[in-house]
Amino acid sequence: MAIDLDEGSFRDPRGHIYLDADRVFRTVNTTGIDEYNRVKTTGLLGKLIASNQLVELEEVDKQAHGFDQPEVALLLEHPRLPFISYPYEWGFQQLKSAALLQLDIYLEALRHDVTLSDASAYNIQFIGAQPIFIDHLAFRPYEDGEFWLAHRQFCEQFLNPLLLRAKLGISHNAWYRGTLEGISTSDLNSLLPLRKKLSWNTFSQVVLQAHFQKATLEKSARSAVSANKGLPKLSFERLLTGMRHWIETLQPLDSGSTVWGDYADDNSYNENSAIHKRRFIESFAADLKPDVLWDLGCNTGEYSAAALSSGARYVVGFDFDLVAIDKAYMRARDNDLAFLPLFLDAANPSPNQGWSQLERKGLKNRADCACLLALALVHHLAIGKNIPLTAVVKWLLALAPNGVVEFVPKNDPMVQELLRFRDDIFDDYDLDHFVKSIRERADIVLIEQIQDSERHLIRYKCH
Numbered sequence: 001m002a003i004d005l006d007e008g009s010f011r012d013p014r015g016h017i018y019l020d021a022d023r024v025f026r027t028v029n030t031t032g033i034d035e036y037n038r039v040k041t042t043g044l045l046g047k048l049i050a051s052n053q054l055v056e057l058e059e060v061d062k063q064a065h066g067f068d069q070p071e072v073a074l075l076l077e078h079p080r081l082p083f084i085s086y087p088y089e090w091g092f093q094q095l096k097s098a099a100l101l102q103l104d105i106y107l108e109a110l111r112h113d114v115t116l117s118d119a120s121a122y123n124i125q126f127i128g129a130q131p132i133f134i135d136h137l138a139f140r141p142y143e144d145g146e147f148w149l150a151h152r153q154f155c156e157q158f159l160n161p162l163l164l165r166a167k168l169g170i171s172h173n174a175w176y177r178g179t180l181e182g183i184s185t186s187d188l189n190s191l192l193p194l195r196k197k198l199s200w201n202t203f204s205q206v207v208l209q210a211h212f213q214k215a216t217l218e219k220s221a222r223s224a225v226s227a228n229k230g231l232p233k234l235s236f237e238r239l240l241t242g243m244r245h246w247i248e249t250l251q252p253l254d255s256g257s258t259v260w261g262d263y264a265d266d267n268s269y270n271e272n273s274a275i276h277k278r279r280f281i282e283s284f285a286a287d288l289k290p291d292v293l294w295d296l297g298c299n300t301g302e303y304s305a306a307a308l309s310s311g312a313r314y315v316v317g318f319d320f321d322l323v324a325i326d327k328a329y330m331r332a333r334d335n336d337l338a339f340l341p342l343f344l345d346a347a348n349p350s351p352n353q354g355w356s357q358l359e360r361k362g363l364k365n366r367a368d369c370a371c372l373l374a375l376a377l378v379h380h381l382a383i384g385k386n387i388p389l390t391a392v393v394k395w396l397l398a399l400a401p402n403g404v405v406e407f408v409p410k411n412d413p414m415v416q417e418l419l420r421f422r423d424d425i426f427d428d429y430d431l432d433h434f435v436k437s438i439r440e441r442a443d444i445v446l447i448e449q450i451q452d453s454e455r456h457l458i459r460y461k462c463h
Contacts, residue, residue, distance in 0.1 A: 003018045007355075008354070054133045058076065082292060087172075089343050090343065096248075106240050115143075160184070167196045169252070272452045273452050285371075288370065295317040296373065296375075297319055298341055301339055305335070305337060305339065322343060372396065409431065412455065
């Protein structure tokens with residue numbers, strides 16, 4: 001059995017994650033076994049697992065699985081998650097849910113005389129719309145009087161990205177992807193105008209923190225940590241609770257209408273067209289019943305939900321409109337769907353990055369998908385991004401062996417909107433060229449013109 005180190009876990013000396021095709025293992029090293037056992041005896045891990053806040057674990061025989069290194073004290077096995085996502089791919093509401101989970105876990109930990117060693121957003125994943133904590137070695141025994149040592153990291157990886165959107169209407173995604181560690185307090189403080197700094201929460205968590213970080217030297221940093229050793233646990237809990245209440249009230253400044261966020265209600269379909277399209281997707285999902293389906297251009301998740309209701313077991317949706325992503329997430333949350341919507345610019349998808357370009361995996365390297373939907377997407381890439389039509393087809397078909405793609409003709413109002421302020425240089429953008437390009441790489445199972453529309457749905461199966 002070939003077991004590979006997950007490069008995203010290399011930083012923690014207490015243990016590492018290893019993956020094979022079906023299973024996930026976590027080593028607990030000799031440097032971390034004492035803290036793990038002490039935390040385990042408090043009952044915290046079991047309580048968090050029972051409440052679906054912490055991923056399940058099972059202690060297994062390390063030698064039976066090939067982990068006989070002397071530094072490995074214990075081996076844990078975890079269920080494999082359907083898809084690994086990163087904070088720079090989450091919408092505002094997902095990042096907010098993850099922040100609230102982090103604080104809830106911290107508060108529960110303190111009730112068990114346990115604390116967290118860090119506040120990394122990468123310690124949280126989503127199963128559908130449900131955030132779940134995944135790092136069992138992030139817990140350690142609480143020491144009386146200690147301060148929230150991970151406060152700065154929490155602000156940079158959770159609070160500041162949320163405030164960027166809530167206060168300024170600027171999305172966190174590109175910035176977060178560029179730094180990987182979130183948004184610094186000094187950068188956020190520089191961006192905020194004076195009138196946005198006047199609330200006590202913003203002043204204390206952004207303005208003052210930026211000032212302290214700028215003024216603090218190594219010597220005074222040691223003094224500050226020493227001085228904070230006298231913080232009573234009740235005050236610590238109040239700090240966390242206050243942060244939680246504030247984050248719970250945050251909403252994106254730009255949460256109103258967008259062209260694509262309102263696409264489900266404002267497009268070139270009539271009711272008959274929408275019914276036809278939905279039935280085509282339902283038939284496709286019912287035939288193949290994929291374990292994982294990717295919905296590229298998922299918008300608010302209408303067709304992701306249709307696929308789930310017809311046999312798909314899990315859907316990962318992608319869209320570039322953050323208002324649509326928030327709506328899709330709320331659809332998944334409110335209806336308990338096995339649906340994970342994520343932000344994606346298909347012309348610039350998440351790459352391999354981080355240390356040695358291995359720490360955070362690119363889209364193609366994270367998971368396989370059995371099937372995909374690419375509905376009302378092709379024209380955004382071919383016309384909106386000037387990507388040759390054949391290149392779009394090649395990229396889509398390389399993602400999944402089976403799929404449904406929609407072709408939107410030039411005379412469609414949505415394409416005309418893209419062409420309104422530019423020359424039409426897209427001579428090969430037509431149905432014939434599109435179908436020909438697919439047939440060079442796959443068998444076409446079915447082509448249907450959508451009722452009362454000039455759009456076409458094409459189901460393919462790769463050779």
